[in-house]
Amino acid sequence: MPSQYTVGVDEVTVDDPFWSPWIERNREVTIEYQYEQLEESGTLENFRRAIEGKSGGFQGMWFQDSDAYKWLEAASYELAKADDPDLRERVDEVIDLVARAQEDSGYLNTYFQLVEPDNRWTNLNIMHELYCAGHLIEAAVAHHEATGETALLDVAVAFADHIDDTFGDEVDGVPGHEGIELALVRLYRVTDEERYLDLAQYFVDLRGHDDRLQWELEHSAAIGGASWDDGALIPAEGGGSLLLDDEGEYVGAYAQAQAPVREQEAVEGHSVRAMYLYAGVADLLAERDDAELRAALDRLWANMTEKRMYVTGGIGSAHRHEGFTEDYDLPNESAYAETCAAVGSVFWTQRLFELDPDPAYADLVERTLYNGFLAGVGMDGEEFFYVNPLASDGDHHRSGWFTCACCPPNAARLFASLGQYCxxxxxxxxxxxxxxxxxxxxxxxxxxxxxxxxxxxxxxxxxxxxxxxxxxxxxxxxxxxxxxxxxxxxxxxxxxxxxxxxxxxxxxxxxxxxxxxxEQTAEFVAAHPAVEADAGRLAVERGPLVYCAEAVDNERPLHHYAVDETGEVEASHDAGRLDGVTVLDVDATVPDPDGWDGELYRPVDETERENTDLELVPYYAWDNRDPGAMAVWYRRA
CATH class of the missing domain: 2.60.40 (Immunoglobulin-like)
Structure with missing residues (x-):
């Protein structure tokens, strides 16, 4: 059955005053910078050691292979648009490492090849073997579609065949971190091999029925130095903790295994895992009708967008497990809103549009692209947010790389494939x-x-x-x-x-x-009354952009300002600020400082407020200048 996705990156050439500078930085700066990070972090060295048949010496997180695969996917999208001999040489070099590291059986995971060769497929919940396989397959499909070559596709097919031979026969189980599901559908679409679609169906259908996830938790030793802490398993190098119930029993929600997908009512657990799973389910639905699965996706998307999503399109409010908590729990300063989750939301929502061309889906893709995603990338192309709060006291900044470096290459592959979403x-x-x-x-x-x-x-x-x-x-x-x-x-x-x-x-x-x-007009927006963090507050939007206040643009501390929602909003384009942005000046009031010397408290009727302006810039652009406080939500005057 032909894919419903018929607009590929090779058919769309982006030439846009706003997006092109980001895409050019991604091509000219970010992808080269990230290749260097693959070397410095030991990611490529892991493949070299596996090729040489060595043991031990693995560097990085146990899912480090996936960083190389996402980089390959992003680089392949760029090769689809223009042949770059230097980039092609880099890509061919990495593909050669990947291909030579693969075992004759088709198995490929440098952590297990170097560290735990006897424990393959024994801890699906924690160890990310299928997650890494998914990113390998996605990279292989992108490279094949970009170049017509099969060097990486052959690797992916051999690994997918190994997985197909293993699961449902020698092993029954589902991945703790999803991603294999959507990858298998992509592989089916380029190979026309029905067994890959069947395998994707297997992983989707088994989720929520599989007792292995609980067993693995109870029998896991300290994986990579992981430890139990306050009722949760904390990986030593960061990452999410696992959700348990009040009695300490694993309920599966962290990995969206609390119930079969067809029965799930709310988006739960780790937000990136959820997005990858639901994107995979949407891909499966594009190939096979399933009314129950479709109804489940409708419920889950409604729950996310109506009760568990930030105004920026960011998702996942809790640091503890990098994910969702409960309805309307949307704190601002402690928001997690991982950049990868925004990328995953775009993946899922675009696929929903392909199933049912509802403009609400395209609206959310737009909101997320301009806000929740774009804020995750610095204007230099070399620094990234893992976490995207909606308020800061000035101590949250982008980094060049992370121990868990999933976000930078995820951003690179979305920039490189932006045409797919237009x-x-x-x-x-x-x-x-x-x-x-x-x-x-x-x-x-x-x-x-x-x-x-x-x-x-x-x-x-x-x-x-x-x-x-x-x-x-x-x-x-x-x-x-x-x-x-x-x-x-x-x-x-x-x-x-x-x-x-x-x-x-x-x-x-x-x-x-x-x-x-x-017509673009600045609009004041309020949150649902159940969102405690935003009670008595408003945010400001103009066109597709959510705006924020930064300390660098305003004379008084941000907490002094109260916005007058009945006042005027002046929009002016400043070509010299932040690569050129439209700045908003909104009417506000601040406390009159007179009369407070020597007093900590005063009767309210003895205090005054002064009229002033609060200057706002687009949220995506914050933390690209001098450090300072930032806020998206402001007190209502």
């Missing part, structure tokens, strides 16, 4: 889902289409599209949820739209120009 051909229509300047060359139900897009987002709402096609093609344009008003014209003639979230245009396209004007 358009969709689901259901035999062309959807323009993200307004990012780009050129699209694709086919819709066999009809060739060429589309050129120019976009002024996120600073201005002007978008133009020039469309040509060999026949009649329906084109649906998303009207973002934030657009206060929207005007659509075709060659200057205005087109009515019904407020459904899409404008559908169907005609023989012969170079017509479509113009959208999406």
């Amino acid at each position: 358009y969709s051909t689901a259901g035999g229509e062309l959807y323009v889902t993200q307004y990012v300047g780009s050129h699209l060359s694709t086919a819709v139900d066999g009809t060739a289409v060429e589309l050129d897009q120019e976009s002024a987002l996120p600073w201005d709402g002007e978008v133009t599209l020039d469309i040509e096609a060999d026949g009649t093609v329906p084109v649906s344009l998303r009207i973002p949820e934030w657009a206060a008003d929207a005007t659509v014209t075709v060659d200057g003639e205005e087109v009515d739209h019904d407020g459904s979230g899409f404008v559908r245009l169907e005609r023989d396209w012969g170079g017509e120009r479509v113009e959208l004007t999406l």
Whole structure:
């Protein structure tokens, strides 16, 4: 069965005033920098030692192989867009290491090959063997699609065959960290081997039925120096702790194994694991109908977006287990909101759109891309947030690399494949889902289409599209949820739209120009009353961007400011600040400092407040200048 994903990175070329500098930094700085980190962290050395048949000497986290695989995936996406001899040489070098480290059986995991060769597939919950295999397969598919070569794909196929031969026969179990599920569907789509789809189905169906996860926890020694602490298993080098119930029994929620997927009611546990699992389920649904699985995804997405998601699109509020807690528990300064979780949310939500082209899905992809994800990457391309709080006292900063370095290469592969999220051909229509300047060359139900897009987002709402096609093609344009008003014209003639979230245009396209004007106004937003952290507070959005206040832009401590929601908001573009941003000045008040000398407390009626402005910049841009406090939510005046 052909994939529903028919718009690939090789068919979309991004040329956008906002996104192109990020993508160019990713290509020219980040990918090279991350290759150097693979060397410095010992990731590539682990493969060399495995090739030489050595034992011991493993460096890094036990899932360190996955960093190399994600880097390969990102680099392959870049090779799909333009052949870079230096990058190709790097890619070929890493692929050669990976291929030569693989055993004759197809097995490949340098931690077990070097450290615990007799314990393979014995601790699926903790040891990430299937997680690493998933990232290998994803990298192999990306490289094959980019180059047409099979060197890495052959490695992935041999490993997938080994896994298929092992599970359901010698071993029954599911991974603690998901990722293999979506990878197997991607492998099926390039090989047409049904057994890979069956194996993905096996892992999805067994989850929540598998007693191995509990057994492994009870019988695990200190894995890599891991230890029990306050009722949870803490990996020695960081990472998440495992969720137990009040009696200390493992309930599976940390790894989304608290119930079969079809019965799950709420997003639980480690947020990245959840996103990868649900993205895999969505991929499976694109190939095989399953009403119960589909209903489960609908419930889970609704729970996440309505009760467990930050205004930035970030997810996962708890540091302890890097994940979800309970409905409306969304603290700001202690928010976790891992960058990888934002990436995973984009993966899952885009796949949901492919199943059902609902504009709400595309709206969330946009919110997450511009806010929850983009904040995780510094403007130099060499520093990253693992954790993305919505308030800071000034001591939270990006780092160049991490002991658990999952986020930097995850960011790299999303930047490198951004074109995949701008358009969709689901259901035999062309959807323009993200307004990012780009050129699209694709086919819709066999009809060739060429589309050129120019976009002024996120600073201005002007978008133009020039469309040509060999026949009649329906084109649906998303009207973002934030657009206060929207005007659509075709060659200057205005087109009515019904407020459904899409404008559908169907005609023989012969170079017509479509113009959208999406009105951007700053909007004050409040959180659900059950969100204790935001009670009596508001946030500010403009277009797709969430804004924040930084101490560097404001004279008074941020906690002094109370925003007047009835006041004016002035928007002005500052080309010299933060690579060029639209700055917002909102009416606010601050305490009058007079009369406080020698007093700690005073009657309220003896205090005054002064009118002032609070200056805001986009949330994604914070912590790129002098250190200082930051806040997304402000007291209401």
